[in-house]
Structures are given as C-alpha cells and as structure tokens.
Amino acid sequence: MARLLVIGFVLGATAIASAAEPSVKRGRDLYMNVGCYLCHGTEGQGSGAGLKLTPDPLPAEAIANFIRNTDPTTPSFAAMPSYSEKVLSDADVADIAAFLASIPAPKSPDSIPALKDLKPGK
Amino acid sequence: MAKSKSNLEVGRRKFLSRVAVAGAASAIPAVSQATTPVVKPATALPPSAAQMTAEFGAPSDQLAEATPKVVGQACHASDFMVDVLKTLNIDHVFSNPGSSFLGLHESIVNYGGNTKPDFITAMHEESAAAMANGYYKAAGKPAATLAHSTVGLQHAAMGIYNAWCDRVPMINMLGNTLDLTKRAGGNDWRHSAQDPVGMVRDFIKWDDQPTTLQGFAESMVHGYKIAMTPPMEPIAIVVDSELQEEVHADRSTLVIPKYTPSVPPAGEAGAVKETARLLVQAERPVIIVDRMARSENGMKLMIELAELLTCPVLDLNSRQNLPNMHFLNQNGQRGPLISNADVVLGIEVTDFWGQVNQFARGETLGRRRVKADAKLITIGVADVYMKSNYQDFQRYAPVDISISGDGEATLPALIEAVKSALSNERKSALAMRADGFRKKHADAYEASRQAAALGWDSSPVSTSRLCMDLWQVIKDEDWALVSVGASAAFFSNWPHRLWNIDRHYRFLGFGAGGGVGYGLPAAVGAAMANKALGRFSVNIQCDGDFMYANGALWTAAHHRVPLLTVMHNNRAYGQETMLIQGVANRRERGIENSKIGTEIDNPPINYAKLAEGMGVWSAGPILDPADLAPALKRAVAVVKKGLPALVDVVTQTR
Numbered sequence: 001m002a003r004l005l006v007i008g009f010v011l012g013a014t015a016i017a018s019a020a021e022p023s024v025k026r027g028r029d030l031y032m033n034v035g036c037y038l039c040h041g042t043e044g045q046g047s048g049a050g051l052k053l054t055p056d057p058l059p060a061e062a063i064a065n066f067i068r069n070t071d072p073t074t075p076s077f078a079a080m081p082s083y084s085e086k087v088l089s090d091a092d093v094a095d096i097a098a099f100l101a102s103i104p105a106p107k108s109p110d111s112i113p114a115l116k117d118l119k120p121g122k
Numbered sequence: 123m124a125k126s127k128s129n130l131e132v133g134r135r136k137f138l139s140r141v142a143v144a145g146a147a148s149a150i151p152a153v154s155q156a157t158t159p160v161v162k163p164a165t166a167l168p169p170s171a172a173q174m175t176a177e178f179g180a181p182s183d184q185l186a187e188a189t190p191k192v193v194g195q196a197c198h199a200s201d202f203m204v205d206v207l208k209t210l211n212i213d214h215v216f217s218n219p220g221s222s223f224l225g226l227h228e229s230i231v232n233y234g235g236n237t238k239p240d241f242i243t244a245m246h247e248e249s250a251a252a253m254a255n256g257y258y259k260a261a262g263k264p265a266a267t268l269a270h271s272t273v274g275l276q277h278a279a280m281g282i283y284n285a286w287c288d289r290v291p292m293i294n295m296l297g298n299t300l301d302l303t304k305r306a307g308g309n310d311w312r313h314s315a316q317d318p319v320g321m322v323r324d325f326i327k328w329d330d331q332p333t334t335l336q337g338f339a340e341s342m343v344h345g346y347k348i349a350m351t352p353p354m355e356p357i358a359i360v361v362d363s364e365l366q367e368e369v370h371a372d373r374s375t376l377v378i379p380k381y382t383p384s385v386p387p388a389g390e391a392g393a394v395k396e397t398a399r400l401l402v403q404a405e406r407p408v409i410i411v412d413r414m415a416r417s418e419n420g421m422k423l424m425i426e427l428a429e430l431l432t433c434p435v436l437d438l439n440s441r442q443n444l445p446n447m448h449f450l451n452q453n454g455q456r457g458p459l460i461s462n463a464d465v466v467l468g469i470e471v472t473d474f475w476g477q478v479n480q481f482a483r484g485e486t487l488g489r490r491r492v493k494a495d496a497k498l499i500t501i502g503v504a505d506v507y508m509k510s511n512y513q514d515f516q517r518y519a520p521v522d523i524s525i526s527g528d529g530e531a532t533l534p535a536l537i538e539a540v541k542s543a544l545s546n547e548r549k550s551a552l553a554m555r556a557d558g559f560r561k562k563h564a565d566a567y568e569a570s571r572q573a574a575a576l577g578w579d580s581s582p583v584s585t586s587r588l589c590m591d592l593w594q595v596i597k598d599e600d601w602a603l604v605s606v607g608a609s610a611a612f613f614s615n616w617p618h619r620l621w622n623i624d625r626h627y628r629f630l631g632f633g634a635g636g637g638v639g640y641g642l643p644a645a646v647g648a649a650m651a652n653k654a655l656g657r658f659s660v661n662i663q664c665d666g667d668f669m670y671a672n673g674a675l676w677t678a679a680h681h682r683v684p685l686l687t688v689m690h691n692n693r694a695y696g697q698e699t700m701l702i703q704g705v706a707n708r709r710e711r712g713i714e715n716s717k718i719g720t721e722i723d724n725p726p727i728n729y730a731k732l733a734e735g736m737g738v739w740s741a742g743p744i745l746d747p748a749d750l751a752p753a754l755k756r757a758v759a760v761v762k763k764g765l766p767a768l769v770d771v772v773t774q775t776r
Contacts, residue, residue: 035703035713038696038775045576045584047776048614049700052576081704087712109575114590114751118620120447120567 022060022091027099030092034083044100050080057100064093199335199368200225202376203361204234206342207266209378212293214257214650215239216250217268222297222313225366226268239266242650242681244643245673247274251281251356252633252640252671253647254292256604259441259630260659261651262417264291264349271298271318271360279322280637285356286325287472287514288440288634289413291349293342294358297366300331304364319358324511327355333362335370336377343379351384352528353503388535389501389527397467397499397523398539401431402548404465404497408452410477412438413631414470414529421445421626423533430540432552434459434559438471439610439618442629446618449559453618454566460491470502470529475519499523501532514635570619582772583747585690589616591747592660592688595754597621599658601628604648604685607641607667608633612697613690614776617662627657639670642687646674649685649766658761661687663768665722665729666695672732678766679737686761687733688754689770691743693723696775726772733768742770 031037039050046052058066067083109115203226207215215230217223230241244250247269254265269278275296285292299305299314319329328348330341338361345357370376389397401407409428415421424443428435434452436459437443444451452459460466460478468474478498481488492498498521505526508515525532544552574586603617609632610618623629630648633640645661652659668689678685699720703713726743733740739760741753750771757767 033714035699035716038700038703041577041580041584041774041776042582043577043580045580045586046573047585047774048611049776052573054576079704081700081707083707084710086710087707106576107578109571112575112578114587114594115571115574118567118571120449120564 022094022098024095024098024102027095027097027102030088031096031099034088034092036096039080043103043106045106053100054103055105057097057103060090060094060097063097064090067093195373196369196371197373198225198229198233199338199370200229200366201233202335202370202373203338203342203366204229204239206339206378207239208234210293210342210346210381211263212239212266213261213263213654214242214253214647215266215268215295216242216244216253216257216647218244218247218250218274220270220274220297220313221309222270222274222299222363223268223295223361223366225363226295226297226361229366242677244677246643246671247277248279248281248639249643249646249671249674249677251278251285251292251294252643253650253674253677255281255285255288255290255640256630256644256647256649257651258285258290258292259288259644260602260604260627260648260655260657264293264346265647266293266295268295268361269297270313271296272313272315275318275322275358280635280639281643282322282356283325283512284633284635284637284640286512286635288631289353289355290634291354292356293346293349294326294356296358296360297363298331298360299363300333300360301362301364318360322358324509325356325514326358327353327507329358329360331360331362333365335365335368336375338365339376339378343381347381347384352386352531353507355507386528386531387503387506387526389525389532391535393523393525394532394535395539395543397501397525398536398543400465400497400499400523401433401467402540402543402552404433404463406459406463407431407433407465407467408436408459408463409433409467409469410436410438410460410471410474411443411469411529412471413440414533415441415443415626416530418626420530420533423530423537427533427537427540430537430544430549432555432559436460436477439629440631440634442623442626442631443469445625446621446623449556449563452559452562454569455562461493463492463496465497465499466492468498468500468502469533470504471500472504472514473516474498474500474521475517478519497522499525501525501527501529501536503528567620570616574616574620577774579747580774581745581747582692582774583744583750584774585613585776586616587747587750588688588690588771588773589613589662590620591751591754592662593617593621594751595758596658596660596686599758600656601658601660602648602652603629603662604652604659605630605641605645605661605663606632607662607664608636608638610662612664612776613662613773627652627655633667638667641667641671643671643674643677645685645687646678646683649678649683650681653684653764658758659685661685663687663689665689665691665693665727668729669722669727672736675733675738675766675768676736682764683766684761684764685766686754686757687766687768688757689729689742689768690773691727691729691770692773692775693721693726694775695720695722699775729768729770733770739765739767740770741768742772744769744771 040053044054070080070082250267254267257265298318305311332338332341349357428450435444435450478492479488480491500521577584641663649659702716706713730740730742744750753769757769760767
C-alpha cells in the first residue's frame with residue numbers, strides 16, 4: 001500500500017509540475033530515453049529514418065495527435081511508431097515539445113565552409 | 123638431378139607456348155611467363171611427429187609417403203592449376219590457409235611467383251568471399267577464393283550469398299579429399315564431404331568436382347564463362363587434395379581450353395520497339411533502374427536514353443547507373459513519379475513488384491502504387507535464371523511487356539528504337555519537361571544542403587557532418603566510395619544527396635543479401651582493384667558490420683591496401699533498435715528495454731585502438747565534430763602513401 005502511495009505521489013507530482021510548466025530538462029531526458037533521438041537526431045535535425053522536428057517544432061498538441069494516430073498496419077520500419085498515452089502521457093509530450101522549442105536555431109549552410117559552395121549538377 | 127630440372131623447364135616452355143595458342147582469348151590476356159620453380163634445400167627443421175599429429179591428426183611418415191616425386195617431363199598438378207588461373211587472368215586468390223589445398227597454395231606462391239594471382243590472406247572465409255565481391259564490382263572481372271570444402275565453405279556461405287543476391291561472379295575453389303583411402307585421419311575426414319557444394323548450391327550458379335587435371339582446366343574455364351554470363355553469379359569448383367598433389371607424367375598433353383565470353387542476351391527486337399513506342403508516347407514516364415550498369419558504358423547509355431526522352435530516372439543504386447547530379451536523376455521524387463506515371467520501365471530491378479505496389483502489414487495483395495492504366499515494362503535477366511529455395515526472386519510482378527534480356531546489352535537497341543520512333547516535333551515536346559525536372563532536382567539538392575546544416579555541431583557527430591567533412595577531403599581525388607555496408611540509408615544517404623557521383627565506379631552498391639559483415643572486407647577487395655587503377659578508395663563503415671569481419675583491417679595492413687575507412691560508430695545496431703522500439707510501442711509496453719540486445723555500448727568499442735593493434739593508422743574516437751576534418755586530412759595523407767587508415771567517429775544513429 002505504501003508503495004502504491006509513493007508511485008501515486010510521484011506520478012501526481014510529475015503531472016502537476018508538467019501542467020504548471022513544461023520542463024525542458026525532463027523533456028530532453030524523455031526525448032533521449034523514449035527513443036525520439038534515434039530517428040530524429042539529438043537536436044531534432046531529422047534523418048533518413050525520421051522527419052526533422054526543429055527548427056520551429058510543432059506544438060505539443062499537434063505532436064500528441066500525430067504520435068497517437070500513426071497507422072499500425074504500416075510496416076514498422078517505414079513509419080513512426082505509435083505512442084499511446086499509456087506509453088507517453090500528454091505531460092510527457094509537453095515536456096518534449098518544450099525541449100524541442102529550446103534548441104537554438106541551426107546555422108545557415110552558407111556559414112559552413114563544407115556546405116557553402118556546394119552546387120547541384122547540370 | 124640436373125637433367126630432371128632441365129627437362130622440367132623445357133616441358134614448361136613447351137607447355138606455355140601451347141597455352142599461348144590454345145588458351146588465348148579475345149577478352150583474356152595470354153598467360154604471362156611464370157617463374158621457374160627452383161628446388162631449394164630445406165631451411166628449417168621439419169616438424170616433429172607430435173607436431174604433425176597435432177596439426178593433421180596423422181603421423182608424419184604417412185604424409186611423407188604422399189609426397190610426390192618429380193620425374194622426367196612431369197609437372198606438379200597444382201602448378202598446372204596455377205597456369206589455368208593465370209590464363210583466366212585471375213589477379214587475386216582470397217583465402218585463409220588450410221590443409222586441404224596445400225598443393226595449390228604452394229604452387230601459387232612459389233611456382234606462380236605469387237603474382238596474378240597472388241595469395242591474399244583473409245582472416246575469415248566470409249571475408250574472403252566479400253573481398254572477391256567488392257573486387258569484382260571495382261575491377262569488372264572475377265577474383266577467386268580458396269577454402270576448405272567443409273569448414274571453410276560454411277564460413278564463406280554468407281559472403282557467397284551476398285554475392286548471389288548482388289549478381290556478382292566469383293570463382294570459389296574448395297579443397298576436399300574425396301577418396302577416403304587418401305585421408306590421413308582426423309581433420310582430413312572432417313574437412314571432406316561427398317557433395318561439399320551442396321550447402322551453397324541454392325545460391326551459386328554452377329559447380330563441378332573434376333577428378334582429372336584436364337577436367338579441372340575445362341571446368342574452370344567453363345565455370346568462369348557461366349559465372350560471367352548474365353545473370354552473373356558465383357560458381358564453385360572442388361579441387362581435390364589428391365589431384366593437387368598428383369604429378370602429371372606428360373605436361374604437353376594438357377590443354378587449357380579457349381575461353382570465349384558469351385555475348386550477353388539482349389531483348390527481342392519487337393518487344394524493344396514496342397517499349398520505345400510506349401516511352402515516346404508517354405506523358406509521365408519513369409525509368410527505375412538497379413543492377414544495370416556493369417561499366418562506364420552502362421552509365422553513358424542510361425544518360426543517353428534518359429536525355430532522349432527527357433525521362434526521370436529512379437536509380438536504386440545497387441550500381442551507379444546515372445550520375446546523382448544529373449537533373450533527370452529524380453530519386454527524391456520517387457512517390458509522386460511512380461503514382462502519376464503512365465509508363466514505368468524497370469531495368470534489372472529485382473523487386474519490381476515492390477516498386478509499383480505498396481505492402482502493409484495485414485494485407486495480402488498490397489496496394490497498387492501506380493495508376494490502373496499505367497503500362498508496366500521490365501527488362502532484365504531474372505527470368506533467364508533463378509532458383510527456388512532462397513526467396514531472392516521477390517514477388518511476381520504482372521506487367522504489360524516483360525523483356526528477357528540483359529539491361530546493359532539491351533539499351534543500345536532500345537536507344538535506337540527510341541530515336542526511330544521520335545519525331546523532331548515529339549522530341550521538342552519532350553524537351554519541354556526538362557525545366558521542371560531541373561527545378562525539382564535543384565530544389566531537392568538545396569533542401570538537402572539546408573538539412574545537412576541541422577545539428578552540424580552536435581555531439582555525437584551528425585551523419586551529415588561525417589559525410590560532408592569527408593567529401594571535402596576526397597572530392598579532388600579520383601575517389602570511389604567502395605562500400606557502405608548493407609545500406610547508405612544507415613547514414614541518411616548523404617553521399618547520394620550531396621556528393622557528385624559522376625562515374626560508374628564511384629559507388630559500388632551494398633551488401634545485397636543483407637548479410638552483416640560485408641562492408642569492410644568488400645571495401646578491402648574493391649580497394650585492391652582500385653589500387654591498380656589509381657583510384658582513391660573510401661569506405662563508410664558501420665560499427666555493427668565492422669565487428670563481424672574486422673580481421674579484414676589486418677589484411678589491408680598486411681597487403682598494403684590504400685583504403686580510407688571512416689567509422690559510422692553509433693554504438694548500436696541502430697536499425698534494430700528502431701524496429702524493436704516500434705514493436706514495443708505497438709504492444710504498449712514502452713521502449714525502456716529496446717536497447718537490450720541492440721546496443722554496442724557499455725563498454726563502447728574503441729575502433730581506433732583496434733585498428734592500431736592491427737597495424738593500421740588510426741584516429742579517434744572523435745566526439746567533438748571540430749576534430750573530424752583535421753583527422754580526415756591526416757588519414758588521406760596516409761592513404762595516399764599507399765596504406766590503410768581508419769578514423770573512428772562517434773555518430774548520431776542515422
């Protein structure tokens with residue numbers, strides 16, 4: 001019984017904290033721990049396996065709507081895995097969105113020598 | 123004794139003169155003069171009986187009885203085998219030494235002078251096969267492997283399967299002792315089989331087990347021809363250990379048959395003409411091409427066909443068929459191009475069904491990606507030759523025209539047919555499409571350039587930074603990206619998005635069977651070919667793949683193979699981590715345990731130290747992206763001196 005109370009307290013505290021103010025630090029921890037970074041990169045830059053999330057990340061509600069409604073029939077290697085509320089709460093999503101919003105704007109490719117002078121072909 | 127040696131030399135000269143006549147072929151250089159073997163006194167004490175028993179499971183006196191005695195104009199059978207290899211212009215024999223092919227090994231290094239072929243020490247037979255795979259794709263001609271028929275072939279099987287799926291020819295020679303009365307005991311038995319090739323016969327094209335020396339010559343030339351006839355595939359020849367040790371009484375009676383390459387089968391003229399008509403009339407055609415270009419000529423043909431029709435091309439990149447910077451290379455537009463197409467032409471595409479259909483979990487028939495009235499055409503040799511057990515043939519694709527013919531061999535006729543069907547007016551109309559494709563290509567390129575900047579300074583190093591810092595140090599060389607492991611998607615395809623891949627040899631595809639352990643040894647084999655061709659070889663090496671076959675680094679060091687290996691060290695089996703995550707989420711169990719079994723961490727592997735321990739120059743592990751470019755520059759300098767180098771970069775997952 002005592003154990004249940006402790007768990008309840010922790011969950012409640014988390015929900016309250018998230019409801020009060022999304023936590024960038026917790027959002028970063030979640031982003032790394034629930035596997036977002038695998039496909040989307042540690043700075044939300046995206047990759048061949050996942051869309052870029054930064055700059056200008058979607059708001060938390062839009063992210064939640066997307067990850068709760070992925071197509072479960074699509075082969076898992078071709079689609080965003082579904083994250084139900086059981087796996088990732090709305091408060092968790094809010095924290096992740098706060099983390100993404102905190103990532104500084106990327107450099108312009110024109111300011112990077114290795115990317116500056118690249119030209120497409122004929 | 124002196125007389126015997128003289129007779130041997132005369133016999134060899136006479137033999138070589140015959141070979142020059144009988145064995146010369148239009149596409150194969152004649153035999154070079156082999157080094158005359160000299161009998162030297164022993165320089166080391168022979169092994170003791172105990173040592174021999176430990177190594178061979180047999181007392182030394184039994185082996186001594188089997189030692190051939192050279193007489194008259196006789197020749198060592200395995201010397202003749204080397205002449206066959208020389209006639210076939212085999213440059214390298216990739217092998218790990220073994221007691222079932224001692225005779226041939228000795229003949230390669232002594233009688234043959236260890237040149238054309240030389241004996242390349244692989245540290246695993248899977249690596250030997252992968253080296254031969256990479257070598258073919260860079261050199262355009264097969265190499266040989268040499269292994270025990272049982273334990274060696276079991277190791278080699280994965281490498282051979284990758285080659286089978288990649289339509290790569292290679293000559294696999296297998297030591298075996300068929301006659302049980304000739305087996306000394308112990309490993310002679312364990313290393314012999316009645317039908318040794320049986321375990322790989324489902325994924326090789328042909329095999330033989332010759333019992334005579336003349337039979338060996340014929341089977342080798344025959345097998346070479348079969349391997350090199352599209353669809354090109356591996357073959358295997360069992361080289362009996364007793365046959366290797368024979369002394370042939372009269373060498374002048376042996377003939378190496380003339381090798382005449384098969385003209386690749388081209389598509390039937392009527393079907394080709396109808397294909398041309400459909401392509402010319404189409405408003406939204408698209409060409410999908412995969413293992414078509416075997417050479418620079420294949421790329422030139424692809425460019426000519428695409429430009430004639432102003433037709434977008436989706437290059438699946440198992441070979442580099444069209445330069446990635448060509449405006450008609452529209453790989454970034456795959457979805458809309460296929461779904462809107464009125465004609466889709468697939469050239470040497472293994473899974474054409476998968477290109478024009480979408481398959482989702484729970485479905486049986488899949489969903490047609492193309493319009494219902496789109497005309498579907500295929501050109502390829504898949505229907506000419508395939509086997510049933512391993513399912514590499516993919517799903518059956520209903521099409522409107524199916525042309526059985528080699529892609530590269532059929533393109534000249536298709537190009538001429540298009541020219542005939544193309545009026546000046548239609549040609550002008552088709553050319554109107556060009557500006558749209560130029561814009562889409564340029565937009566896709568710019569989008570990739572912008573995307574590459576995201577996370578540029580992140581640590582672990584982004585894969586865009588990995589690839590673009592690498593591009594900066596190799597772009598002025600005559601470079602070739604010889605290996606990327608099983609997929610360039612593992613690092614988000616940055617080379618194809620932003621490098622200038624303008625030649626056929628600049629990209630050699632993937633480990634086609636998805637068998638892990640292809641990357642590094644295939645790179646070493648390809649780099650050996652490129653060394654002779656003066657090209658600078660680069661390998662982007664995934665960490666999981668590396669650990670299957672890292673002994674190939676030692677091979678590169680030992681044989682002084684110039685090869686720049688850049689580690690994509692994401693400390694995980696990245697794809698599998700993602701896949702497990704997907705399954706766990708679908709079952710609502712969370713992903714906390716997804717790293718179990720998929721991470722390559724705790725402890726992390728230091729690939730730079732590992733390379734250093736094998737005699738390879740190395741740098742890293744690099745975590746700070748600012749350290750990457752300087753390390754790559756130093757590594758390039760090492761490679762330009764003719765040596766391998768490895769830069770270990772700790773990277774983002776993809």
